[in-house]
Amino acid sequence: AVGLGAASAPQPPNILLLLMDDMGWGDLGVYGEPSRETPNLDRMAAEGMLFPNFYSANPLCSPSRAALLTGRLPIRNGFYTTNAHARNAYTPQEIVGGIPDSELLLPKLLKEAGYASKIVGKWHLGHRPQFHPLKHGFDEWFGSPNCHFGPYDNRARPNIPVYRDREMVGRFYEEFPINLKTGEANLTQIYLQEALDFIKRQQARQRPFFLYWAIDATHAPVYASKPFLGTSRRGRYGDAVREIDDSVGKILGLLGDLSLRDNTFVFFTSDNGAALVSAPRQGGSNGPFLCGKQTTFEGGMREPAIAWWPGVSYQLGSVMDLFTTSLSLAGLKPPGDRAIDGLDLLPAMLQGRLTDRPIFYYRGNTLMAVTLGQYKAHFWTWTNSWEEFRRGVDFCPGQNVSGVTTHTQEEHTELPLIFHLGRDPGERFPLRFDSAEYLDALGRISPVVRQHQGALVPGQPQLNMCDRAVMNWAPPGCEKLGKCLTPPEPAPEKCSWPH
Amino acid sequence: AVGLGAASAPQPPNILLLLMDDMGWGDLGVYGEPSRETPNLDRMAAEGMLFPNFYSANPLCSPSRAALLTGRLPIRNGFYTTNAHARNAYTPQEIVGGIPDSELLLPKLLKEAGYASKIVGKWHLGHRPQFHPLKHGFDEWFGSPNCHFGPYDNRARPNIPVYRDREMVGRFYEEFPINLKTGEANLTQIYLQEALDFIKRQQARQRPFFLYWAIDATHAPVYASKPFLGTSRRGRYGDAVREIDDSVGKILGLLGDLSLRDNTFVFFTSDNGAALVSAPRQGGSNGPFLCGKQTTFEGGMREPAIAWWPGVSYQLGSVMDLFTTSLSLAGLKPPGDRAIDGLDLLPAMLQGRLTDRPIFYYRGNTLMAVTLGQYKAHFWTWTNSWEEFRRGVDFCPGQNVSGVTTHTQEEHTELPLIFHLGRDPGERFPLRFDSAEYLDALGRISPVVRQHQGALVPGQPQLNMCDRAVMNWAPPGCEKLGKCLTPPEPAPEKCSWPH
Ligand SMILES: [Ca+2]
Ligand SMILES: [Ca+2]
Numbered sequence: 001a002v003g004l005g006a007a008s009a010p011q012p013p014n015i016l017l018l019l020m021d022d023m024g025w026g027d028l029g030v031y032g033e034p035s036r037e038t039p040n041l042d043r044m045a046a047e048g049m050l051f052p053n054f055y056s057a058n059p060l061c062s063p064s065r066a067a068l069l070t071g072r073l074p075i076r077n078g079f080y081t082t083n084a085h086a087r088n089a090y091t092p093q094e095i096v097g098g099i100p101d102s103e104l105l106l107p108k109l110l111k112e113a114g115y116a117s118k119i120v121g122k123w124h125l126g127h128r129p130q131f132h133p134l135k136h137g138f139d140e141w142f143g144s145p146n147c148h149f150g151p152y153d154n155r156a157r158p159n160i161p162v163y164r165d166r167e168m169v170g171r172f173y174e175e176f177p178i179n180l181k182t183g184e185a186n187l188t189q190i191y192l193q194e195a196l197d198f199i200k201r202q203q204a205r206q207r208p209f210f211l212y213w214a215i216d217a218t219h220a221p222v223y224a225s226k227p228f229l230g231t232s233r234r235g236r237y238g239d240a241v242r243e244i245d246d247s248v249g250k251i252l253g254l255l256g257d258l259s260l261r262d263n264t265f266v267f268f269t270s271d272n273g274a275a276l277v278s279a280p281r282q283g284g285s286n287g288p289f290l291c292g293k294q295t296t297f298e299g300g301m302r303e304p305a306i307a308w309w310p311g312v313s314y315q316l317g318s319v320m321d322l323f324t325t326s327l328s329l330a331g332l333k334p335p336g337d338r339a340i341d342g343l344d345l346l347p348a349m350l351q352g353r354l355t356d357r358p359i360f361y362y363r364g365n366t367l368m369a370v371t372l373g374q375y376k377a378h379f380w381t382w383t384n385s386w387e388e389f390r391r392g393v394d395f396c397p398g399q400n401v402s403g404v405t406t407h408t409q410e411e412h413t414e415l416p417l418i419f420h421l422g423r424d425p426g427e428r429f430p431l432r433f434d435s436a437e438y439l440d441a442l443g444r445i446s447p448v449v450r451q452h453q454g455a456l457v458p459g460q461p462q463l464n465m466c467d468r469a470v471m472n473w474a475p476p477g478c479e480k481l482g483k484c485l486t487p488p489e490p491a492p493e494k495c496s497w498p499h
Numbered sequence: 500a501v502g503l504g505a506a507s508a509p510q511p512p513n514i515l516l517l518l519m520d521d522m523g524w525g526d527l528g529v530y531g532e533p534s535r536e537t538p539n540l541d542r543m544a545a546e547g548m549l550f551p552n553f554y555s556a557n558p559l560c561s562p563s564r565a566a567l568l569t570g571r572l573p574i575r576n577g578f579y580t581t582n583a584h585a586r587n588a589y590t591p592q593e594i595v596g597g598i599p600d601s602e603l604l605l606p607k608l609l610k611e612a613g614y615a616s617k618i619v620g621k622w623h624l625g626h627r628p629q630f631h632p633l634k635h636g637f638d639e640w641f642g643s644p645n646c647h648f649g650p651y652d653n654r655a656r657p658n659i660p661v662y663r664d665r666e667m668v669g670r671f672y673e674e675f676p677i678n679l680k681t682g683e684a685n686l687t688q689i690y691l692q693e694a695l696d697f698i699k700r701q702q703a704r705q706r707p708f709f710l711y712w713a714i715d716a717t718h719a720p721v722y723a724s725k726p727f728l729g730t731s732r733r734g735r736y737g738d739a740v741r742e743i744d745d746s747v748g749k750i751l752g753l754l755g756d757l758s759l760r761d762n763t764f765v766f767f768t769s770d771n772g773a774a775l776v777s778a779p780r781q782g783g784s785n786g787p788f789l790c791g792k793q794t795t796f797e798g799g800m801r802e803p804a805i806a807w808w809p810g811v812s813y814q815l816g817s818v819m820d821l822f823t824t825s826l827s828l829a830g831l832k833p834p835g836d837r838a839i840d841g842l843d844l845l846p847a848m849l850q851g852r853l854t855d856r857p858i859f860y861y862r863g864n865t866l867m868a869v870t871l872g873q874y875k876a877h878f879w880t881w882t883n884s885w886e887e888f889r890r891g892v893d894f895c896p897g898q899n900v901s902g903v904t905t906h907t908q909e910e911h912t913e914l915p916l917i918f919h920l921g922r923d924p925g926e927r928f929p930l931r932f933d934s935a936e937y938l939d940a941l942g943r944i945s946p947v948v949r950q951h952q953g954a955l956v957p958g959q960p961q962l963n964m965c966d967r968a969v970m971n972w973a974p975p976g977c978e979k980l981g982k983c984l985t986p987p988e989p990a991p992e993k994c995s996w997p998h
Pocket of ligand 1: 021022060061219271272
């Protein structure tokens with residue numbers, strides 16, 4: 001991707017987003033994982049540009065992915081809930097909602113510049129037919145609409161379908177087996193082949209492509225194919241990481257072989273922090289950061305991020321920037337009729353120009369925290385409820401920062417907790433309220449928050465209603481497979497979001 | 500150092516040990532420090548061999564350094580105390596003891612192969628004249644016998660002397676100023692010049708050299724020289740790291756300029772984990788590991804370690820290995836009349852041959868824990884006392900692993916806590932006592948511990964007695980400077996070691 005700056009390119013650059021699922025900041029060798037089992041990603045980083053300060057848009061899959069593809073915070077694009085205060089919501093099988101038609105997704109916009117688009121892997125923006133990827137700009141899809149949880153009995157709950165384009169081609173634990181006991185599944189290999197085939201086909205057609213490789217082997221239940229099982233020093237989670245690393249090596253290798261390297265923008269990141277609640281066997285590492293997935297501490301939202309571009313960039317980045325940056329690479333502008341939160345990273349990458357911008361950390365419609373420069377202010381703290389914590393649900397195992405990792409929702413809007421993330425990346429030492437540094441940081445953060453909140457027009461929340469009748473009983477294509485199930489009677493109810 | 504394997508070398512390779520003070524595993528970019536401010540050390544690692552699993556011999560300065568230079572555990576070489584159970588001891592100004600004459604130090608042994616030896620920086624093996632470096636094999640010394648604590652009033656307690664060879668040339672906070680308010684001190688620059696000068700002189704003389712560069716800018720009170728102050732994103736501690744990184748770059752650069760690169764073994768590590776009790780302004784980072792300096796958790800004893808040699812090695816390593824490896828490079832054998840704990844790393848480095856060996860974690864004469872392969876067993880757990888903890892002395896800030904980070908000394912010798920360090924480097928999830936994995940790990944660890952303890956002949960403890968009269972009142976050379984102080988009457992007493 002070295003030649004991206006060249007104006008002489010015959011066509012706009014290809015765009016390849018490698019989006020991991022629940023992979024943490026600390027899971028790659030280049031980010032300090034002690035076992036150092038990611039030689040291909042480490043090489044990508046050595047040849048590329050590392051973003052040590054790169055953030056997801058939410059500590060959970062669906063909202064983070066909706067934000068990536070729309071360039072907009074979940075509070076704007078509707079991927080949130082108002083059922084209770086400050087709750088994370090996503091798209092399980094019983095969700096009624098999904099990505100609204102009013103949202104403009106990256107693949108749809110890239111069509112204007114002639115791009116062919118494919119999603120491989122997990123969609124998670126709604127599984128009902130009106131929400132599918134091909135309804136929102138993708139030309140191709142191989143993967144699933146929901147997480148690969150299961151197996152289910154196809155009575156109380158159907159197994160999750162796997163789609164090729166518009167139709168189901170099988171279900172997890174059936175045609176696409178995942179062995180929960182051994183951890184064996186061939187899915188990453190299938191997703192790898194889908195990526196390689198797509199790239200080769202577009203190269204043959206001389207068409208610019210957008211490939212969104214959204215694989216999920218590092219989301220519990222974690223899995224790997226046989227050649228990788230048992231090969232990691234880190235256990236099964238590490239096996240999954242090793243297979244992903246190997247696959248990324250093969251994809252980058254193909255780009256080289258096809259001489260696409262200089263005209264392809266490749267970006268690697270993850271949708272949210274490692275799920276420490278599943279650690280150590282089914283969850284990864286957030287390195288030196290506090291807590292994990294589900295939380296608005298750094299462990300929940302700071303992500304590994306590598307652009308295939310030389311250097312290190314201290315630009316505060318967000319997955320939403322991939323939307324705006326991709327449009328910029330294609331010579332397009334983001335839609336002018338709506339607020340866009342994504343930033344064009346090209347000035348940071350090509351000219352080293354840093355932009356002072358905030359990172360907002362939401363749970364539901366509650367602004368929990370904001371980072372500006374090196375300072376992070378928490379307006380609300382919450383890990384999870386005492387009730388759940390006492391049952392063993394722990395998003396911060398082994399970590400306990402007094403007054404910070406709280407099990408009741410604590411409001412600090414009048415006097416936020418502020419951390420200096422350079423000196424204290426682990427959010428362990430709040431600045432003293434009476435220090436000059438605190439007052440100075442607060443003085444810079446407050447107007448940014450006021451401006452954000454004053455101008456904010458929340459989207460209609462899409463993740464409030466659930467109904468067992470909308471589950472994947474009879475997805476398109478089920479007839480051909482003889483795999484249609486009979487849905488129960490509709491019984492809509494408010495979804496319960498405990499976190 | 501690439502050509503070290505060549506048998507055709509005209510003389511044995513030079514040996515350069517870069518020993519940091521209280522620098523943590525997580526303090527370098529290559530080990531995942533988010534600010535990534537160590538380009539020279541990261542390059543050294545990229546050109547060299549990283550040891551992700553490398554350990555100090557003790558979580559405190561003096562015993563760790565005594566072990567490095569003798570190749571022997573502190574329990575053997577006497578650098579421990581028996582004043583109370585499981586206590587860390589070191590060499591403050593009032594210590595009566597020091598390195599015994601019966602110990603054979605690396606520079607003394609290297610003399611047999613014609614090496615010229617110099618220590619630059621902190622000695623910490625006893626400050627009374629009989630313990631000085633030049634009495635134990637070093638040809639030259641520039642630096643200090645104790646930590647750079649102070650300033651003192653030269654009445655209740657003298658300022659720490661700085662030596663050139665056999666004589667004091669000034670004192671910290673006097674001729675060698677450290678500004679505690681601004682953090683400014685020129686010491687790292689002086690230590691750098693001492694290193695460069697020594698290397699150039701030995702090169703001119705065509706003599707193999709051993710340089711032990713034991714600098715201390717990252718030990719509280721941390722300091723940096725003016726050009727580096729305020730330049731780090733991490734605050735003053737980061738300023739110190741940046742100056743060290745720059746200095747290492749200059750030293751490696753000189754080796755290149757003098758064409759010494761292929762015949763010099765360079766190794767970078769630290770004497771113990773980051774002092775989290777001083778974080779975030781005066782202490783570093785132990786990355787994903789538990790607790791810090793003073794403790795026998797991974798944060799206390801796992802160290803950054805880089806050999807200037809290509810690759811990554813999973814060999815469990817120890818600072819004591821630098822003793823045996825250095826002798827091996829010089830064509831010498833370790834003394835045969837005593838137990839040596841250091842391993843020759845050359846087979847691991849040159850042929851990738853891994854040796855299964857234990858890492859022992861001691862506090863005083865108590866074996867707290869042992870690591871064998873990926874498994875670590877804790878026989879005793881203790882962070883520090885409730886009494887001190889309640890006063891704010893916290894070696895594990897923000898961390899709290901139930902039953903592991905204990906504030907009373909907890910014995911687990913019958914049923915040790917066992918962690919898998921690959922899956923769980925942060926020591927958060929002890930294996931279940933009734934699991935097959937636990938029983939298997941215990942079955943392999945137990946005989947190793949029995950053998951170790953059965954064969955152990957503890958050395959005479961050297962760190963039990965303290966006396967204000969032995970402080971640095973009138974070090975050799977004080978007359979020339981007019982800096983002799985009058986010592987008080989001898990009043991020997993047992994030292995108090997609270998941790
Ligand atoms: Ca996720
Ligand atoms: Ca130390």
